[in-house]
Amino acid sequence: MINSIIKGSGKYLPNIKIPNDYFLTRKFYDSDGQPLVKSNKDIVATLQKITEIRERRYLEDNLMTSDMAYFAAKEALDSSGIDAESLDYIIVAHNFGDILPDNKRVDICPTIAARVKHKLAIKNPYTVAYDLPFGCPGWVQGMIQANYYIKSGDAKRIMVIGAENLSRISDPHDMDSMIFSDGAGAVILEALEQKEPVGIINHLTRSDTLEHAHLLTMGASYNKDYPDSTLFLKMNGRKLYEYAIKTVPTTLKTCIDRSGIPLERIKKVLIHQANAKMDHNILDRLFHLYGDAPAPAGLMPMSIQELGNNSVATVPILYDMVAKSSMEGHAFLTGEYALFASVGAGMNINAFVYRHP
Template sequence: MDKRIISSIIVGSGKYLPKEVIPNDYFLTKEFYDASGNRLVKPNADIVATLQKITEIRERRYLEENLMTSDMAYFAAKDALSSADIDGESLDYIIVAHNFGDILKDNIRIDTCPTLAARVKHKLGIKNPYTVAYDLPFGCPGWIQGMIQANYYLQSGDAKRVMVIGAENLSRISDPHDIDSMIFSDGAGAVILEAKEGDSKEGLLAHITRSDTLDHAFLLTMGPSYNPNHPDNTRFLKMNGRKLYEYAIKTVAPTLKECLERADIDIETLKHVLIHQANAKMDHNILERLFLLYNKTDIPKGLMPMSIQELGNNSVATVPILYDLVVKGDKKNHQFNSGDYSLFASVGAGMNINAFVYLHP
């Protein structure tokens, strides 16, 4: 008798988008400083216009004052369980990717005790002690890394169902006097990955991860406010945007090509590229460079759905939110069909890059 093949299939997804919509005009009255503590003399209107031109961000979401990251993760998890019509008691693992834990609006000390995954499991009311809940801090690629870990559990037979959540609250950890704060936002996305037996491989086909820490570990760090008059030494998220951009456009495309080769599919087979929503210009550049590695310049229209224009960069949450938007029919002219190949990818703090190829059942 032929051995049945185990595939890791997404059976449900969910998201939480904060209710507070922040348009670019919000930043017109802010005081911005450079890394040396000098007040920027360029008019805020010009700063905002340049930001929108490069990133394409028009607005973003900020978390409601009475909520925290674990609340967003819980709402996304509840949505995923509902859409899959699955009892949370049947989950073998709950993996929550994030970087800063729960943060109060007026006290931005990071809180990860207990873990966010433990808080989500508690909020869901799951009694099963063998539903293992743990956190995964891995920069912006955290959710994709969680999917890779979940796939290992399913392929080994250790689990039948795993929920992977990406949730982040960047608005409270970013320096209001740093122009990079205009990029960041809040949100959460979740999927449920399930083991399925069949005659052929579907779902998650191949993956890749790399960590370039020797020369690039500190492109994203924590540091004091750029405002020299800030009352204390509170540490905010800081980004070396130029160096990060250079690293990403040089390194991501070859890594994605390697992932496609591991899946043994050609780039022309791809129907969707879901990439971390960090910077629209950077994402388009990465896609162009990926196609050039195949000596191709014509990129199919609609290959790469985007959400950064309305939602900004909410770190680990961007890719699962984008997936759920497409699944739920909220991205015009984008849908997943049986037999489609999708490439999921991310790059971020570490510096880390990862990706996986997914065949929709």
């Protein structure tokens, strides 16, 4: 049996830390262009209470998304001891490509994956490099695709990267901008021939576009006096929250049930770090579906408090932190199962059950 296991991981966290106080002097407007009535102090306090975000990371002006992806990739290669020339694929999940600080236009020519391969100086022409735009669930989807390649016999080693630079595509006059941050995470998935199933055991993806395709979109600044027509990331937060807590738990349950693994054997849940209140609600609802609630403490490591929501990068960064024992109270143990999951623009939801070799 061919299994897909994680051989190594890496991450890049920008050096610029942005505390909540940073937004106290910001001018915020509603979607109609009217100044918000609440004081910034109250707005920031409410955001922290709901999301638990205390600070986030912003990318340095001299770097771009492809740089973060490269740094994470280099660390993953170093931690695994793998020769980069032996990679069959490099899959980079992102949504906005490289964005200059003073020119907020999407740049994906060449692809971010091609740029990463170039920066790694890989000569092998059969290391196939491509991008995957799939909203926040992009990295999880990349892992699912990589698993298919490996189990089909088409590949033995695949690097899957999630990298995002949301700070440059967020409207400075939209209070939702306080949620977003930057970062990158990478893992190397490797084929392992073994009779006992390990690695990615089962996966599931769904796309709800009929009614929910536009919960995350691009739009002009809420500030009607903004100097140009730059498009920024816009989010229907209330509708998105309602969709997530209704749909994600049932999707995760289906994935778990199809894997044949009892819920109690899953010892870690690595879920997209979008909103702490939402994530806790999703987990409790999942356990409620099994007649078991609330979820036990310590099951779901959280990074959003210090790192914010960096989209496709949140889950691989979270994995790297736990795998390298940099998150107190959390570790991966041989033979234990973990659930990886994400939800985001599209709207897309995906998950996979993973057994640590």
